[in-house]
Amino acid sequence: MSDVDVIDAAAKEWAAAFPRLDVSPGDVLARVQRLAQLIEEAQNRRLRRRAGMVVSNVGDFDVLRALRRVGPPYALSPTRLRGAMLVSGAGLSGRLKRLEHEGWITRETSPDDGRSLLVRLTPEGVADLDRDLEAHYAFESDLLRAVDLDTRRETADALRVLLLDIEARP
Incomplete structure (x- = not known):
């Protein structure tokens, strides 16, 4: 190398x-x-x-992970979902349409506010994600195999400082 x-x-x-x-x-x-x-x-x-339900791309997977990690009932408003995503929220409505069509999510009226929607993981979506999450994070760990754990932590700390600074700019 x-x-x-x-x-x-x-x-x-x-x-x-x-x-x-x-x-x-x-x-x-x-x-x-x-x-x-x-x-x-x-x-x-x-x-x-991957085995299981279709996931078109990492942006769609990010939507699914954001919904799964908030816990039951695995639902967020589109605004909160956009804020919880790790990738850009651009094209969220297209992602949601595709994920709904593929059986991952439902979009329903919020019981708290009839004017807003909730995006919710389907039970099948939760089950499919739960079967795959450990393998996915093992895959991500393998991507970092060239870097020891201490260096990973130092890099994460430095990138956090940079991310917070850039996010805080007007």
Whole structure:
């Protein structure tokens, strides 16, 4: 395995093409973006191969995980669901339509406010997720196998600081 990645190669090209340009933010940001792309591709491949109900992509899976982790009755309003997701909430209505069609969720009128909707995991959806969650998180752990536990914690801490700062900006 080489110690030079695509980000190092790009920095070297920038140094030759535009020597005064400081591309050092890419040491972190470009790697985060590239990792996000590669992780999403790997997760999508895994989701397409998993047994059980169809999950089209990691964005749809994120909706399902957000509903499952809130506990019974596994329901959130679309607004709260968007806030609970780890991926972008863009296209949420399309995701919900697809997940409803595939039997994962129902959309129903909120018993607390007849003007709003609740998105709820179906019992079949809960059961299917519960059969797969340990395997999914084992898969995610395997994605991190090159990094020891202490480094994972340090990286998570540093990324938390960055995430909170960027989220707090106007």
